[in-house]
Amino acid sequence: MALIFFAVRVRHGKRHGTQFTREDFLRFEQVNREILDEDMTEMLRNNPPDVVFNAFSQTFFKGAIRMFQRDNEMKSI
Secondary structure, three states: OHHHHHHHHHHHHHHHOOOOOHHHHHHHHHHHHHHOOHHHHHHHHHOOHHHHHHHHHHHHHHHHHHHHHHHHHHHOO
8 A cells, every 4th residue: 555655656746846845745644544444445455556546546636635725724714
């Protein structure tokens, strides 16, 4: 599971020229923990990485967007 997560981060960084900070990686790890419910864990466990990569990356990015939205809401309080 960690390998797929790492691949998503590296692929995104290369595509967009992003240099992630330590804080970014901590936030990504939090997103990872939030999205790894029973269904996602089961899918990752029972399928090869090339099969689950797209589903995982889409779920991960949706989770990251939710986290950033929550952070922005907290800043406006």
